[in-house]
Amino acid sequence: MNWDEFAAWGHRFTDWVRDYRQTVRDRPVRAQTRPGDILNALPTAPPDRPQDMREIFADFERIVMPGITHWQHPRFFAYFNANAAAPSVLAEFLIAAIAPQCMLWQTSPAATEMETRMMDWLRQSLGLPEGFTGVIQDSASSATLAAVLTLRERALNWTGNSRGLAGNSRIRVYCSAEVHTSVDRAIWVSGIGQENLVRVPIKGDWRGMDPAALDAAIRSDDAAGLTPAGVILCVGGTGTGATDPIDACLDVAQRHGLYSHVDAAWAGSAMICPEFRSYWTGIDRADSLVFNPHKWLGAQFDCAAHFLRNPEDLVRCLAIRPEYLKTHGQDGVVDYSEWSVPLGRRFRALKIWFLLRTYGLQGLRERLRDHVAWSGALHDRLAATPGFQIVTPPMLSLFTFRLAPEGAEDLDQLNQRLVDAINDDGRIYLTQTRIDDALVIRFQAGQFETTEADVMMAYDVITEIAGQIA
Numbered sequence: 001m002n003w004d005e006f007a008a009w010g011h012r013f014t015d016w017v018r019d020y021r022q023t024v025r026d027r028p029v030r031a032q033t034r035p036g037d038i039l040n041a042l043p044t045a046p047p048d049r050p051q052d053m054r055e056i057f058a059d060f061e062r063i064v065m066p067g068i069t070h071w072q073h074p075r076f077f078a079y080f081n082a083n084a085a086a087p088s089v090l091a092e093f094l095i096a097a098i099a100p101q102c103m104l105w106q107t108s109p110a111a112t113e114m115e116t117r118m119m120d121w122l123r124q125s126l127g128l129p130e131g132f133t134g135v136i137q138d139s140a141s142s143a144t145l146a147a148v149l150t151l152r153e154r155a156l157n158w159t160g161n162s163r164g165l166a167g168n169s170r171i172r173v174y175c176s177a178e179v180h181t182s183v184d185r186a187i188w189v190s191g192i193g194q195e196n197l198v199r200v201p202i203k204g205d206w207r208g209m210d211p212a213a214l215d216a217a218i219r220s221d222d223a224a225g226l227t228p229a230g231v232i233l234c235v236g237g238t239g240t241g242a243t244d245p246i247d248a249c250l251d252v253a254q255r256h257g258l259y260s261h262v263d264a265a266w267a268g269s270a271m272i273c274p275e276f277r278s279y280w281t282g283i284d285r286a287d288s289l290v291f292n293p294h295k296w297l298g299a300q301f302d303c304a305a306h307f308l309r310n311p312e313d314l315v316r317c318l319a320i321r322p323e324y325l326k327t328h329g330q331d332g333v334v335d336y337s338e339w340s341v342p343l344g345r346r347f348r349a350l351k352i353w354f355l356l357r358t359y360g361l362q363g364l365r366e367r368l369r370d371h372v373a374w375s376g377a378l379h380d381r382l383a384a385t386p387g388f389q390i391v392t393p394p395m396l397s398l399f400t401f402r403l404a405p406e407g408a409e410d411l412d413q414l415n416q417r418l419v420d421a422i423n424d425d426g427r428i429y430l431t432q433t434r435i436d437d438a439l440v441i442r443f444q445a446g447q448f449e450t451t452e453a454d455v456m457m458a459y460d461v462i463t464e465i466a467g468q469i470a
């Protein structure tokens with residue numbers, strides 16, 4: 001393909017994207033294909049001879065699109081939205097074409113310096129104090145892994161990377177049962193081991209960690225000769241929005257000299273609104289925290305903002321400097337690959353720059369506030385509807401509920417049937433979760449272009465389909 005052909009197709013694709021995004025509401029949100037449909041439509045062997053883009057693109061529409069679950073559908077109320085606001089898509093387009101590798105300052109100074117500035121813009125946007133500096137990771141999972149490796153090395157007096165873990169007393173890490181599975185994986189990969197991830201009991205409406213129980217768990221491990229090393233807290237857990245009392249938990253963690261990491265992958269975006277910051281009071285004292293601008297804030301995936309109070313610890317843990325990676329004669333520059341597990345890095349800061357400038361914090365705040373208000377209104381309507389039960393209260397724009405008509409027997413089965421029927425219907429998309437062994441339905445609003453009418457349509461669909469299956 002030459003670059004003139006590229007430009008012609010680029011224009012066509014841009015028009016296609018406009019049409020797609022303007023009409024995506026008319027499509028079923030969740031893909032309606034069966035397992036194997038797409039696989040079977042794809043030739044089993046690669047082409048020997050060049051094929052025309054017209055053919056490739058026609059196949060893309062015919063084979064691929066039916067198997068897409070439309071994450072940018074305004075009635076995508078499942079999981080947490082991974083938004084892709086228009087200006088961030090444009091930034092990604094430029095990045096895809098320029099394709100710089102941003103591992104070192106010298107491999108694209110603009111990427112590094114833009115990242116430094118954007119992380120500070122985000123810090124200010126979230127109301128974090130000046131002491132925090134940050135790096136953009138590919139995912140919250142990577143940030144959490146980096147934090148766990150750091151707390152491991154700190155607890156081992158920086159000897160784990162060279163000597164391994166054998167011969168040391170067991171390192172202990174504390175979290176509640178509500179944290180994301182990325183925490184478990186980080187514990188596995190770091191060699192700490194699942195048995196040393198201590199699940200601290202939760203209490204209260206927010207399903208947050210009980211600080212007294214955290215204190216007791218640390219003391220008991222200390223007494224048993226184990227090595228308490230860190231605590232991982234969550235603000236806005238995936239299932240129900242579980243939120244640990246950050247202030248009280250950090251009191252305990254710091255009293256015992258533990259490293260602390262806060263996972264606010266979803267809820268962190270909401271902190272651009274000062275009125276939501278009470279959900280993470282005390283955050284100023286965390287050692288590390290992560291939030292995903294690629295979720296609620298609107299930046300195209302991937303983009304995870306990782307803030308640190310002492311980046312020196314992270315760099316000490318992860319920096320590796322063979323001769324070819326040294327930046328000679330450029331003292332004082334940042335090489336962000338020393339802050340993350342992968343070496344290669346995409347230029348992710350550009351889409352933050354485009355996004356924040358296009359909407360301003362004001363425009364982004366308005367969206368998030370609307371989502372929270374509309375989700376709250378839906379919650380109120382469902383709470384007042386006979387046969388429905390609210391299971392967990394709204395945490396920002398997320399709440400859980402279930403259908404529980406009088407006399408119904410197997411509520412788990414009934415609610416699974418309801419979710420499946422709703423998703424087969426296609427007008428909205430919801431997922432289920434488990435709370436204390438009960439199957440419940442999650443609702444969250446956060447798509448960049450969702451409207452009040454979209455959220456209210458969820459009420460009509462849920463009650464209509466519940467009426468049909470009950």
Ligand SMILES: *Cc1c(COP(=O)(O)O)cnc(C)c1O
Pocket residue numbers: 080138139140141142180182234236237238263264265266292304
């Ligand atoms: C989405 C999410 C994650 C995982 O994020 P990735 O960027 O996909 O790794 C972790 N924790 C919470 C609370 C999340 O919502």
